[in-house]
Amino acid sequence: MTERTARTRGGGSARDRVLDAYETLLIEQGPGGATLDAVAAAAEVSKGGLLYHFNSKESLVGGLLDRLRERSARDAELMRSDAAGTVAYYLRTSMPGGESPVGLTRTYLATLRIADGTTSGESARGALAAVDADGLAALREEIEDPVVAWLVQLVGDGLYLRTLTGAPLTGGVPTDELLDTLRGLLAARSGKG
């Protein structure tokens, strides 16, 4: 659809590079730093070129949300087919260093930053909610108790928030240990009352 055109510079098509740059700036600088000029510069595209692909800032946001939805769908597939199980995949990809291979983590974190009270912010919130709903549904396939499934998701969310604030993962507890402990907790009460 768009892939037929040749790559001019850098990685993929200019359009993808713009989206990549937008994500990076959103994550590293926040919404204030993700101006059209800054995005264009980071994507090694002129401002006019950026505006050619996304004719307004709102449409740039739209492009990010489309990517989020697309990656969420692709990630859900990987999650269900993961050898270690759904829970393991979910938690693993929620931790810094174990990001989703389709880049969902990056896109999710970037979208989080524009989930404010504006009109496009509302759309962002909606898109994030959809991703969360998909994740919960996948978790439920492995954990029958809906409350426990939700709990596991909240742990993942907490990990996300920590990544957002850039906190160096408190206390220096290895993240693998967290997964093991949670597993142990879950196993110790498999049949509940």
Next chain:
Amino acid sequence: MTERTARTRGGGSARDRVLDAYETLLIEQGPGGATLDAVAAAAEVSKGGLLYHFNSKESLVGGLLDRLRERSARDAELMRSDAAGTVAYYLRTSMPGGESPVGLTRTYLATLRIADGTTSGESARGALAAVDADGLAALREEIEDPVVAWLVQLVGDGLYLRTLTGAPLTGGVPTDELLDTLRGLLAARSGKG
């Protein structure tokens, strides 16, 4: 210290009202909506009046961070003296509707929004990290295993993130049930291997 000045309009002193307005705008509109003009208007103070108390936006941020630290200290006291226990207090005040009586939740959420890559954003991240460290320390007084304590904190963080995105708390599971389930999980393995 600051409380000696009389209330002119609305709630407390003008200074406090400015901080309240700044928090509200940050939470409801994000950093983009929290301009000096908007904050002044929401606090029912003139722009000149706002700048009388906080002579720059940076100092307004500083005021918010001071308030965060102050409220964190006051909240930690309440947490330790809570009848239902530290864990219950922590989780309860992480949920929408059960906010900390000293307003920590509000201030924390507002600060989260300015925790970006700028200079003042770094300060915000530092202040948030300090609050988190205090919370974890308090949790550890009730939960001996550091990994489990961390896990509980992550659940609370997840709740925060959900509040941030404004998600209506997925699935409609009552939040009390979450606390009960977590309690059950914790009790089922009190002596670990």
Next chain:
DNA sequence: ATCTTTATACCGTCCAGACGGTACAGTCCA
């Protein structure tokens, strides 16, 4: 085979408005 048209993929410049901040004269209350 050549000419013209159309579409795609950009670049560089300019502008109106918003934002942070300044300056300052005047007002109200203790």
Next chain:
DNA sequence: TGGACTGTACCGTCTGGACGGTATAAAGAT
């Protein structure tokens, strides 16, 4: 009298966005 403001008038900078121009390649038409 002085501290806590209000209100108005500004200024410089940055931002989103409009606009016009350019290079290239494929598609038709002749």
